[in-house]
Amino acid sequence: MALADSGGDVEALPITADEDVVRVRQLVRSRAVAAKLSLIDQTKLVTAASELARNTLVHGGGGRAEVSTVTNGRRNGIRVHFADDGPGIADLDLAMTDGYTSGTGMGLGLSGARRLVDEFDIDTGPGAGTRVTVTKWSR
Amino acid sequence: MDIGTTTQFAGLLRDHRDELLKRWTANAGTGLRGRLAEAELARQIRELYDALRGTVVTEGELTLDSPAAVELRAVLGELSRQRALHGFTATETAISVFALKEAVLGVLDAGESGSLRLFVAVSQFVDELGLFTFEAYSRTREALIAEQAEQLLELSTPVVKLWDGVVAVPLVGTLDSARAQVVMERLLQTLVDTGSPYAIIDITGVPAVDTQVAQHILKTVVAARLMGADCVISGIRPQIAQTIVALGIEFGDIVTKASLADALMHTLRAGGFELNRRAVRRD
Ligand SMILES: Nc1ncnc2c1ncn2[C@@H]1O[C@H](COP(=O)(O)OP(=O)(O)OP(=O)(O)O)[C@@H](O)[C@H]1O
Ligand SMILES: [Mg+2]
Numbered sequence: 287m288a289l290a291d292s293g294g295d296v297e298a299l300p301i302t303a304d305e306d307v308v309r310v311r312q313l314v315r316s317r318a319v320a321a322k323l324s325l326i327d328q329t330k331l332v333t334a335a336s337e338l339a340r341n342t343l344v345h346g347g348g349g350r351a352e353v354s355t356v357t358n359g360r361r362n363g364i365r366v367h368f369a370d371d372g373p374g375i376a377d378l379d380l381a382m383t384d385g386y387t388s389g390t391g392m393g394l395g396l397s398g399a400r401r402l403v404d405e406f407d408i409d410t411g412p413g414a415g416t417r418v419t420v421t422k423w424s425r
Numbered sequence: 426m427d428i429g430t431t432t433q434f435a436g437l438l439r440d441h442r443d444e445l446l447k448r449w450t451a452n453a454g455t456g457l458r459g460r461l462a463e464a465e466l467a468r469q470i471r472e473l474y475d476a477l478r479g480t481v482v483t484e485g486e487l488t489l490d491s492p493a494a495v496e497l498r499a500v501l502g503e504l505s506r507q508r509a510l511h512g513f514t515a516t517e518t519a520i521s522v523f524a525l526k527e528a529v530l531g532v533l534d535a536g537e538s539g540s541l542r543l544f545v546a547v548s549q550f551v552d553e554l555g556l557f558t559f560e561a562y563s564r565t566r567e568a569l570i571a572e573q574a575e576q577l578l579e580l581s582t583p584v585v586k587l588w589d590g591v592v593a594v595p596l597v598g599t600l601d602s603a604r605a606q607v608v609m610e611r612l613l614q615t616l617v618d619t620g621s622p623y624a625i626i627d628i629t630g631v632p633a634v635d636t637q638v639a640q641h642i643l644k645t646v647v648a649a650r651l652m653g654a655d656c657v658i659s660g661i662r663p664q665i666a667q668t669i670v671a672l673g674i675e676f677g678d679i680v681t682k683a684s685l686a687d688a689l690m691h692t693l694r695a696g697g698f699e700l701n702r703r704a705v706r707r708d
Contacts, residue, residue: 308599311633329633330671337672344590364437384501384673398672 295355297418301368302348310351314366317353321362323424331364331422334402337395338368338418344389346370346416356421363404363423372394378410382421426487430546433539435481437605438474441532446474448528456520469504470521470704476500489553501554505561509569515562519555526551559594571698582608591623591692593685595660605641609648616654621655623692624649627685629660638641639674655695657681659688 297317299310314335318328335351342349349370356365375381382400387393400406405421426434427433438445450470454463476497481487489498501522529547559623580603587593592615594608610623625643628634634642646656659682660670669676682688 304601308601315632326664326667327666333668333672334635336633336637340635340637379464392640392674394636394673398636398674401671401673402668 296352297352297354300348300350300354301342301370304343307336307339307343310353310366311336313351313353314364317364318422321355321364321424323364323422327422327425328333330402331366331420334399334420334422335366337399338366338420341395341418342368342370342372342416344391346372348372349415355416358423361425362425363421365421366388367417367419369415369417374412374414376408376412378408426546426550428486430543430619431487433543434450434487434547434550435478437529437532437543438481440502442474442478444532445525445528446471448531449525450476450525452527453521454586457517458523460517461618472500473497473504473522473585483540487550489550489557492501497554501558502561505558507566509562509565511683515559515566518562519558522555522558523551525554541612576621582611584611586615586619586624588693590619590621590696591625592619592621593625593627593689593694595627595630595685598632600631600638600641602637603644605638605645609641609645612645613648616652619634622654623696624654625655625685625686625688625692626656626658627660628658628665629662631665631684633662634665634669634674636672636674639669639672643676643679655692657688657691659683659685 290297297313299313300306301310311332315328315332318331323331339351342351347370349368349372352367352369354365354367356363380386381388382397383393384397385393399418399420403420404423405419408416409418410416446467446573450463450467453470454466457466476499480491480494480497485491485493488494504521508521509515519576524550530544533544543707548564582594582596584592584594592612594612596608600608612626615621616624626645628642633636642658646658649656658676661681680688680691682691
């Protein structure tokens with residue numbers, strides 16, 4: 287994943303309950319608006335964040351989100367980082383498959399989130415927790 | 426409070442009952458600025474006083490969490506609950522308890538040895554009572570707020586009859602699991618009550634449709650079908666449509682429309698309504 291300058295305005299939120307998912311969504315939306323992302327890109331990023339925040343809560347047993355505004359010189363973007371100390375994902379290929387769920391979901395959150403953003407980075411393993419970082423750039 | 430001071434306090438409560446009650450009630454009344462009937466306040470303070478006396482005479486160290494204080498805790502808890510339910514503030518409630526300090530100060534003989542020590546100990550104990558009151562008050566308020574939130578939840582999910590045979594649910598805001606459940610129940614109940622063959626779920630007011638929201642909507646549609654009604658989803662704005670596609674969500678054979686008006690037109694046409702045929706022929 288290409289590193290970009292963080293604007294230094296990282297905001298962190300805990301994810302321990304349903305209403306925290308809503309809070310993450312609202313923070314991401316207000317940051318995306320401020321970074322002048324298009325309405326479609328705002329909606330895509332907010333939806334991806336919603337999926338990843340809920341995965342952090344439901345599968346990761348809770349964790350935190352960090353939202354920052356980034357720039358690569360030419361464009362601004364919003365980066366959201368999710369981290370939990372949960373069980374981690376043993377078979378990442380399987381988890382990223384459309385329709386695979388270990389629970390009762392649609393199994394589209396993780397794979398769908400990847401399609402909704404410009405950059406998607408996941409670091410996970412059995413017993414190692416899960417960290418997902420996504421970035422959406424302005425056009 | 427150690428045993429020596431407790432004994433002293435017990436003596437004070439026994440010997441100065443009338444005077445202490447009078448001062449305590451008067452001080453508490455100032456804090457409430459006449460918002461509570463005097464007789465009612467006097468009754469509450471008397472109850473507190475007697476519960477306090479029952480706690481203080483028992484042997485051993487005086488703390489609010491000792492088994493001997495069970496009656497006092499119950500009276501304090503009930504007082505806080507009543508005040509919270511009747512719209513008094515937490516401060517007004519706590520002041521009624523703290524007012525005991527000034528009352529005790531008023532009857533203490535300043536010249537007597539140990540009275541300062543006694544006052545400090547009583548003061549600390551009353552602080553403990555005040556904190557307990559505050560917590561009990563908060564618990565009641567929280568329960569009240571949760572109850573109101575539930576009522577609001579009901580209010581915020583209206584099911585409206587758009588036409589004979591067509592009901593609609595306009596969804597606005599975050600569709601969490603609790604709300605989704607209410608929406609589904611309401612819609613199904615309305616379908617039963619009105620015998621409507623068509624239902625429109627309008628999501629114009631939903632800011633983002635993720636897999637959870639989609640799953641709730643799909644479940645509602647399936648349930649409505651089981652009741653013999655057909656569902657149309659309307660209000661899918663361009664950005665939501667693109668997001669749904671990128672997520673990979675499929676609405677299968679469920680009819681979706683851009684606007685509520687389109688959805689209504691569709692159901693009227695499908696239902697073979699007179700007015701609708703004419704309207705269609707015209708455009
Ligand atoms: N943070 C996480 N920690 C552990 N396991 C995870 C985590 N995120 C995802 N997974 C695993 O990956 C699977 C797929 O995730 P995905 O979000 O695609 O589907 P889902 O959450 O089960 O359903 P939904 O479609 O409602 O999101 C999950 O069922 C879970 O087993
Ligand atoms: Mg998920």
